[in-house]
Amino acid sequence: MTNLAVLGLGSMGSALAHCLLEAGHNISVWNRTPDKAEGLAKAGAKVFDSADEAVAASDFTIVCIKSHRETVELVGGLSVPLTGKTICDMSTGDTSDADALVAMLAERGADYMLGMINAYPSGVGENDVTILTVGSADAWDQYGDIIRTLGGKSAYVGKQPAALAALFAGLFTVRQGFMFGMIYGALVCQKTGIPMKVFSDQIPATLKLVNDYYDLFAKTVPAENYDNAEASLKIYALAQEDALKTFQSLDAPAEFIQLIYERTKTAWDEGLGEKQLTALVKHMAG
Ligand SMILES: NC(=O)c1ccc[n+]([C@@H]2O[C@H](COP(=O)([O-])OP(=O)(O)OC[C@H]3O[C@@H](n4cnc5c(N)ncnc54)[C@H](OP(=O)(O)O)[C@@H]3O)[C@@H](O)[C@H]2O)c1
Structure with missing residues (x-):
């Protein structure tokens, strides 16, 4: 032994x-x-x-x-x-x-x-x-x-020793991105008096929409095949723009959704509008 x-x-x-x-x-x-x-x-x-x-x-x-x-x-x-x-x-x-x-x-x-x-x-x-x-x-x-x-x-x-720290940073960013999304989301909801309980109760249902994305990275990024999007990058950009305008009109802190929209819109402007949102991995890597 x-x-x-x-x-x-x-x-x-x-x-x-x-x-x-x-x-x-x-x-x-x-x-x-x-x-x-x-x-x-x-x-x-x-x-x-x-x-x-x-x-x-x-x-x-x-x-x-x-x-x-x-x-x-x-x-x-x-x-x-x-x-x-x-x-x-x-x-x-x-x-x-x-x-x-x-x-x-x-x-x-x-x-x-x-x-x-x-x-x-x-x-x-x-x-x-x-x-x-x-x-x-x-x-x-x-x-x-x-x-x-x-x-x-x-x-x-x-x-590679650095791979573990990178994996930690990547997965931690996923968690923190979600948690900060909730913080910004709570702020914009508060502006119109939506009770926090109503906001929290809707989070599990909205997260279900993310489930499909787990597999999508392994399916699309290594092969660089971002075709056949059920919801295209352009559709996301349009929804992000609507959300950004709502944050701004309600005077809620908008920098998080603004960053997301700007990244997506730039990729759309460069011809990736019909692709999967995961095409941003290639686009942002430069
Ligand atoms: N707790 C968690 O949930 C969790 C989850 C995942 C990873 N980790 C990681 O596991 C590691 C330990 O976390 P923990 O929760 O066990 O912390 P902890 O309860 O605070 O214990 C820290 C341990 O490290 C020892 N230590 C600290 N500095 C030392 C030094 N310079 N030389 C020798 N021993 C030293 C302490 O010894 P003394 O008793 O003498 O002070 C103690 O045994 C951390 O790197 C943490 O990030 C923790």
């Missing part, structure tokens, strides 16, 4: 460690503040006083601390040899820290994996939870099953 370690036993690190224990793995754990390891000691984990000892006892070490930057400091400062070991950082981070971490691990002879956990600690171990990873193909072959124990829908998305 693979020897596993978890470094960092905050909310998420503890959840990961407990899940691995419950799945029958032997694990070594370490936390900078020792008290946080007490529950895991009772549950059967081997608690070490130093990160060096925990890493020395393991083949595959999951780090879950503040960010990649702290991981670079922590793992870079270890005195134990890392050759042949795999370090998997589940801490969040940006692209440059991800690159720095992978470069440091390569210098120390260790294999790397970076993981993005799309769940709260209470969801760890659930079948429908996703942990997206980047790393060497070998590391995924060897340890992918362990990651799938932590999240049943986990997947490997490639080697």
Whole structure:
């Protein structure tokens, strides 16, 4: 059986460690503040006083601390040899820290994996939870099953360290775009006295219209085939223009819908009016 370690036993690190224990793995754990390891000691984990000892006892070490930057400091400062070991950082981070971490691990002879956990600690171990990873193909072959124990829908998305940060930024932007859409939407509705309850109750129905778009990116963008639009880019631009005029006439903050309209109208002016709205991915990439 693979020897596993978890470094960092905050909310998420503890959840990961407990899940691995419950799945029958032997694990070594370490936390900078020792008290946080007490529950895991009772549950059967081997608690070490130093990160060096925990890493020395393991083949595959999951780090879950503040960010990649702290991981670079922590793992870079270890005195134990890392050759042949795999370090998997589940801490969040940006692209440059991800690159720095992978470069440091390569210098120390260790294999790397970076993981993005799309769940709260209470969801760890659930079948429908996703942990997206980047790393060497070998590391995924060897340890992918362990990651799938932590999240049943986990997947490997490639080697490039920056890819995970890009995926985080992309998916976070989807969420934030939706949340900001609700904020602007609430503002324009308020201007005419529409009760917030009426506005909120309509959100699930309006979101159903977005469902078809999930698949459309994979279907249209790689092949650059944006034909046969059920609702064309031109139709969206016209509706956006109406919405923009409403925001403006009611004196509601209009910059969000204005940006959306300007992007779409420019693409229409450049001949993409009959295409799918996803044609904007190619158009905006320049
Ligand atoms: N919580 C979530 O819902 C969630 C979801 C997805 C991803 N994540 C990611 O998981 C990571 C941990 O989050 P969390 O919720 O577990 O945070 P947390 O409860 O605040 O725990 C943070 C942990 O990091 C350790 N730590 C911080 N700086 C350190 C350093 N310089 N050296 C060594 N250890 C250090 C802390 O040790 P001490 O106990 O000694 O302070 C603690 O164990 C973050 O990158 C977060 O973005 C969290």
